Amino acid sequence: MPVRQLSEAMINRIAAGEVVERPASVVKELVENALDAGARRIDVLTDGGGRRLIRVSDDGEGMTRADLELAVERHATSKLQTDDLLSIHTLGFRGEALPSIGAAGRLTVTTRHAGEPHAWSITVDAGEKSAVKPAALGQGTAVEVRDLFYATPARLKFLKADRSEAEAVRDVVRRLAMSRPDVSFTLAGEERSPVTWASVEGNRLGRLGEVLGSDFRANAIAIEARREGVQVAGFAGLPTLSRANSLGQYLFVNGRPVRDKLLFGAVRAAYADYLPRDRHPLLALFVTLDPREVDVNVHPAKSEVRFRDAGLVRGLIVHALKDALARDGQRAATTGGTATISTFRPAATPRRGGYDWRRSPARPAALAPIPGAIAASFAEIAQAAFDVGEPAADAAVASFEPAADQIDRPLGAARAQVHETYIVAQTRDGLVIVDQHAAHERIVYERMKSAIEKSGIARQILLIPEIVELDEADVTRLTARADELMRFGLVIETFGPGAVAVRETPSILGEVDVRGLLRDLADHIAEWDDSLPLERRLMHVSATMACYGSVRAGRRLKPEEMNALLRDMEAVPNSGQCNHGRPTYVELKLADIERLFGRR
Numbered sequence: 301m302p303v304r305q306l307s308e309a310m311i312n313r314i315a316a317g318e319v320v321e322r323p324a325s326v327v328k329e330l331v332e333n334a335l336d337a338g339a340r341r342i343d344v345l346t347d348g349g350g351r352r353l354i355r356v357s358d359d360g361e362g363m364t365r366a367d368l369e370l371a372v373e374r375h376a377t378s379k380l381q382t383d384d385l386l387s388i389h390t391l392g393f394r395g396e397a398l399p400s401i402g403a404a405g406r407l408t409v410t411t412r413h414a415g416e417p418h419a420w421s422i423t424v425d426a427g428e429k430s431a432v433k434p435a436a437l438g439q440g441t442a443v444e445v446r447d448l449f450y451a452t453p454a455r456l457k458f459l460k461a462d463r464s465e466a467e468a469v470r471d472v473v474r475r476l477a478m479s480r481p482d483v484s485f486t487l488a489g490e491e492r493s494p495v496t497w498a499s500v501e502g503n504r505l506g507r508l509g510e511v512l513g514s515d516f517r518a519n520a521i522a523i524e525a526r527r528e529g530v531q532v533a534g535f536a537g538l539p540t541l542s543r544a545n546s547l548g549q550y551l552f553v554n555g556r557p558v559r560d561k562l563l564f565g566a567v568r569a570a571y572a573d574y575l576p577r578d579r580h581p582l583l584a585l586f587v588t589l590d591p592r593e594v595d596v597n598v599h600p601a602k603s604e605v606r607f608r609d610a611g612l613v614r615g616l617i618v619h620a621l622k623d624a625l626a627r628d629g630q631r632a633a634t635t636g637g638t639a640t641i642s643t644f645r646p647a648a649t650p651r652r653g654g655y656d657w658r659r660s661p662a663r664p665a666a667l668a669p670i671p672g673a674i675a676a677s678f679a680e681i682a683q684a685a686f687d688v689g690e691p692a693a694d695a696a697v698a699s700f701e702p703a704a705d706q707i708d709r710p711l712g713a714a715r716a717q718v719h720e721t722y723i724v725a726q727t728r729d730g731l732v733i734v735d736q737h738a739a740h741e742r743i744v745y746e747r748m749k750s751a752i753e754k755s756g757i758a759r760q761i762l763l764i765p766e767i768v769e770l771d772e773a774d775v776t777r778l779t780a781r782a783d784e785l786m787r788f789g790l791v792i793e794t795f796g797p798g799a800v801a802v803r804e805t806p807s808i809l810g811e812v813d814v815r816g817l818l819r820d821l822a823d824h825i826a827e828w829d830d831s832l833p834l835e836r837r838l839m840h841v842s843a844t845m846a847c848y849g850s851v852r853a854g855r856r857l858k859p860e861e862m863n864a865l866l867r868d869m870e871a872v873p874n875s876g877q878c879n880h881g882r883p884t885y886v887e888l889k890l891a892d893i894e895r896l897f898g899r900r
């Protein structure tokens with residue numbers, strides 16, 4: 301086939317596909333242009349998830365007639381005045397956004413520059429440029445995009461439901477609003493109740509609180525560190541404010557919102573001592589450095605960056621977060637103990653029998669601080685339970701007389717609860733330590749799964765429906781899945797724009813922290829799409845439910861409750877591992893213990 305030069309229109313369409321992927325990318329480009337133009341106030345309006353209409357107006361410096369005419373051409377920009385691609389101080393620099401948008405839909409730019417007698421307007425419809433016409437506008441620039449992607453139907457096919465697109469738009473505006481508390485933003489449209497973030501010059505936490513919620517404001521610690529010209533500042537949520545996904549991590553480099561693996565990795569490393577792997581902190585971090593030290597021109601949507609000295613930036617973030625957490629955050633009570641456990645590990649024997657008991661590598665944190673207490677609790681069965689008096693805050697032990705009839709069961713009789721997290725049980729020939737939360741989570745999952753296969757999950761009606769206030773996007777997500785949640789035993793309905801009424805909860809959960817449950821469920825649902833199999837969804841739901849049911853970690857259990865959990869574990873298949881594949885219990889035979897103490 302002969303080689304042929306593509307037409308200008310074709311070239312523009314291909315470029316458009318890279319720059320504008322979905323309505324949210326258009327909104328991002330237009331808001332960034334407004335910020336670059338020095339706007340103090342930016343109004344965003346969308347309709348049909350941005351597919352039908354996007355309008356972004358600003359009060360920035362505007363464009364002259366001549367600039368307007370050039371601005372919609374490819375590679376035309378006012379932002380690169382030298383040929384130094386390494387020294388970029390603006391959000392835009394390629395001169396690609398407006399022509400790309402004009403190639404994909406119907407673009408109208410109306411603008412008023414102080415040096416012009418009146419405003420001017422230009423239209424680009426599927427790449428067809430109109431003449432510049434006089435127009436009416438008091439100040440700044442208003443950009444309107446209608447019927448996005450009508451000229452590139454292939455792209456149109458990849459769009460999600462209007463609701464999802466509207467949510468992506470909201471996310472983009474939120475990110476930019478976080479980076480610029482000195483600018484007022486409004487976001488309106490048919491698909492949402494209007495949001496206004498008034499300018500709060502100099503008050504970063506104020507703006508973050510408005511965008512991320514008052515919980516964040518109350519539970520955030522200030523981050524500030526500087527090394528070799530790189531500064532990291534911002535606010536990080538306490539570990540207790542963790543979420544089920546990493547969508548609550550907002551990172552900015554020189555004011556530009558980015559999704560950078562290096563930065564995410566640094567955050568994970570910093571919180572590793574405080575959060576389990578499946579929980580993620582909420583935070584907003586702002587990295588500021590000499591523009592020459594970072595390449596922003598590595599991704600078509602500019603959402604990734606490359607640092608010249610990545611190690612320095614990563615190290616600084618980890619250090620800044622760890623420092624702040626150690627200073628202000630609650631230290632996790634669990635540290636070290638690895639040496640003791642490596643002695644345990646080879647000795648632990650897997651249980652044989654009817655269920656799927658896995659060989660269980662012990663989890664070090666549980667044991668190290670309290671060997672004396674455990675040893676004491678494992679006296680002969682007839683002996684009175686060891687009384688440890690008032691539990692100390694860091695090593696709480698509640699122990700009691702074992703029920704004699706339970707001692708011959710595979711998981712034995714509960715003798716103590718330590719750290720309000722682990723159940724210590726005595727068997728005929730050894731001891732068992734159960735992670736009550738992990739075990740409960742597994743039981744809930746297995747029970748729900750078999751209930752769904754049979755008669756459905758039993759629900760209990762709440763005497764008074766519980767009203768839970770949530771973020772509007774969370775409400776939308778949850779109510780859109782109300783039917784599915786009902787199958788999982790949770791009956792909810794909308795209650796005004798920012799709240800959900802919970803009417804029924806799954807009976808197996810007992811008492812539920814409904815608010816926490818809904819918030820985390822909304823986090824999970826944000827990541828679902830229709831290809832996710834039912835089993836995975838159920839896993840999310842049951843794991844989340846177990847977190848907010850009555851047996852969760854950190855709750856003191858009654859002896860009967862502990863024994864009931866042990867008996868449940870014996871009855872439920874696969875309960876030797878939690879939903880994340882970790883063991884739910886560790887067993888030590890007396891022989892193992894004797895070996896530990898050098899008696900054998």
Ligand SMILES: Nc1ncnc2c1ncn2[C@@H]1O[C@H](COP(=O)(O)OP(=O)(O)OP(=O)(O)O)[C@@H](O)[C@H]1O
Pocket residue numbers: 329333334337358360361362363371372376377378379391392393394395396397398399440441
């Ligand atoms: N809201 C606005 N107010 C004033 N001038 C604007 C506005 N939007 C665009 N412009 C002008 O139009 C030019 C082209 O905008 P466009 O977004 O296409 O490219 P850019 O911002 O320079 O680079 P990038 O493609 O990286 O966004 C800008 O350089 C700027 O001079």
Ligand SMILES: [Mg+2]
Pocket residue numbers: 329332333391392393397398
């Ligand atoms: Mg731009």
